[in-house]
Amino acid sequence: MTWQFPCPNIQSDATFLANRDDGFGNDNVKRKRAHALARAAGVNPTGKIYCPSLCPPGEPFSPKAWISDKSDIKRICRKNNWDCPDMGVKAHSVESEPKPYQVADSLVEEEVQKRVAAANGNVTPRERLDMKHEIAERARGTMT
Known part of the structure; x- marks a missing residue:
């Protein structure tokens, strides 16, 4: 200003x-x-x-x-x-767009491990990565 x-x-x-x-x-x-x-x-x-x-x-x-x-x-x-x-005029603060909710990596990893255990460890590295992204998006509320 x-x-x-x-x-x-x-x-x-x-x-x-x-x-x-x-x-x-x-x-x-x-x-x-x-x-x-x-x-x-x-x-x-x-x-x-x-x-x-x-x-x-x-x-x-x-x-x-x-x-x-x-x-x-x-x-x-x-x-x-x-x-x-x-x-009596006070400048208002300019608010930026709210940052999207970020889930802690440890929580995402914990959920991934639960799913891998439920699948008896039969998960490829690619499936594990997809799981991780899906869990993070779902927790952020951005999954469509």
């Missing part, structure tokens, strides 16, 4: 947005570029604040970083799976 600057201590929309400019300070070139990109994407930046720390990685001046209230921050953080403890 890419590092994002944490959101400041946020209490209400009024205190969060108080005395903030649009996020560009005196840099009119960047301001005009960000405004143009936002309008081209269908976002109206009027009355909003640009928060560059909410840009997706690799997308400077992203229209997605224009916010008008705290709910915009929550929405962006949830969508991108970013932590923002002050907003």
Whole structure:
């Protein structure tokens, strides 16, 4: 996950947005570029604040970083799976596919020996190997 600057201590929309400019300070070139990109994407930046720390990685001046209230921050953080403890947003862990159940080799071998004993030892090495695979698959629940 890419590092994002944490959101400041946020209490209400009024205190969060108080005395903030649009996020560009005196840099009119960047301001005009960000405004143009936002309008081209269908976002109206009027009355909003640009928060560059909410840009997706690799997308400077992203229209997605224009916010008008705290709910915009929550929405962006949830969508991108970013932590923002002050907003009560916690990134969820990305779960990988569960690994298939693996049977201990000793248990499989024990069952093979039982079957070989039941057959009075009349089992070829190939049949023994097939037995071993069958027992392991059955125990994993993958046998069709």
